[in-house]
Each structure stands twice: as structure tokens, then as C-alpha cells.
Amino acid sequence: MSKALFIVDVQNDFTEGGALGVEGGDAVAHGISRYLAAHAGEYALIVASRDWHHGEGDNGGHFHPEPDFVDTWPVHCVGGTTGAEYDPGLDTAAVTHHVKKGQGKPAYSLFEGRTDDGESVSELLEAHGVVDIDVAGIATDYCVRASALDAIEHGRHVRILTDLVAGVAKDSSDAALAELAHAGAELAVAGGGEASPGA
Numbered sequence: 001m002s003k004a005l006f007i008v009d010v011q012n013d014f015t016e017g018g019a020l021g022v023e024g025g026d027a028v029a030h031g032i033s034r035y036l037a038a039h040a041g042e043y044a045l046i047v048a049s050r051d052w053h054h055g056e057g058d059n060g061g062h063f064h065p066e067p068d069f070v071d072t073w074p075v076h077c078v079g080g081t082t083g084a085e086y087d088p089g090l091d092t093a094a095v096t097h098h099v100k101k102g103q104g105k106p107a108y109s110l111f112e113g114r115t116d117d118g119e120s121v122s123e124l125l126e127a128h129g130v131v132d133i134d135v136a137g138i139a140t141d142y143c144v145r146a147s148a149l150d151a152i153e154h155g156r157h158v159r160i161l162t163d164l165v166a167g168v169a170k171d172s173s174d175a176a177l178a179e180l181a182h183a184g185a186e187l188a189v190a191g192g193g194e195a196s197p198g199a
């Protein structure tokens, strides 16, 4: 029974001061780093994703000069720019696989990305016999939601580490957590340095 941690899109453009910075993003970056310091050893895989868009064009309608912040967004996470890099508060030393997604198209789920070796996330999970997946990162109401729903659809037991996620808006984040719980995800508090439940 092996376990994976997904760290979704903890990037400069999604934390305070970024093109699409969410409130609490920096705190999530630091919180995940503290969590990893105590718990990294429990995971067979630690997969971190980055939204990684093209600088040219609108990435399949994802970028828009007058975004609705639901289906269209201001320019963000252009590959190779500072905005696309991990937030400096996130310690990536324990990350085993880096996934990039969104090259030329919208991609909310980490499953839409590929590792630096070109592997899909589902291949990676199969190869390591992953049964349980814990999910942290940004944004609760978009990429965390989509990644967790995909993980459930792929037959995994999913826990959302609710103190290690941050969302675009409170209502849609609350709705996303309720939807995920309904779909079968467990909502768990990662806590400070103490052992996680069931570990």
C-alpha cells in the first residue's frame, strides 16, 4: 500500500503578489514545507505540478484580456517566467516528480500534465502501486478540485489536507470541498509537526 502526495500549483503567480494570487497562498507554501519536513518519508511519491503556459497566443482560450475568472483568466504562469516558478516558500527538496501542464491549453488537473521524463501521472501511480493520495496546494476551487476528482475517478483513496490548500473565493472553495467529500474524498487536517491520522 503506497501513498502519494500531490502538491498542486504552488507557484508565484498563484500566491500573494502574483498575476492570480490567492489569499493564503504563501501560508500554504510554508505550511506544505513544514508538513514535508515531518512527513515526506511517509510518501512513495511526492508529485508537484506547475501550470506552464505558452507565452504566445491565448492557450486555447485560457487567457483573456477581460477574464471572467471562471473559464478565462489573465495571463499567468508563462513557462520560463518567475510567475511560473514554485513559490520560494515551498521547499521542493523532497519532491520526487515535477509535472508541467497547460502548454497551449487550459489544464486544471495534475493528471493532464507530464513529468519531466514524459510520463503521465496515471502511469507513475500504477508503476508505484499507489493506493492513497493526499492533496495540497492551490487553488482549492480549481486545480486542487480537478486533480482530486481525477484521482478519485482513477480509483484512489483521496484525502484533502484542508489546512494546506487555498482557493480563489470562499464560496466556491467551500462548494469544492463539499463536492469532493460527496465524491468520496476524506477531508483531513494535516496539522503542524505531529503524525497524521492513519500514518
Ligand SMILES: [Zn+2]
Residues within 6 Å of the ligand: 051, 053, 062, 076, 077, 102, 106, 107
Ligand atoms: Zn492556467
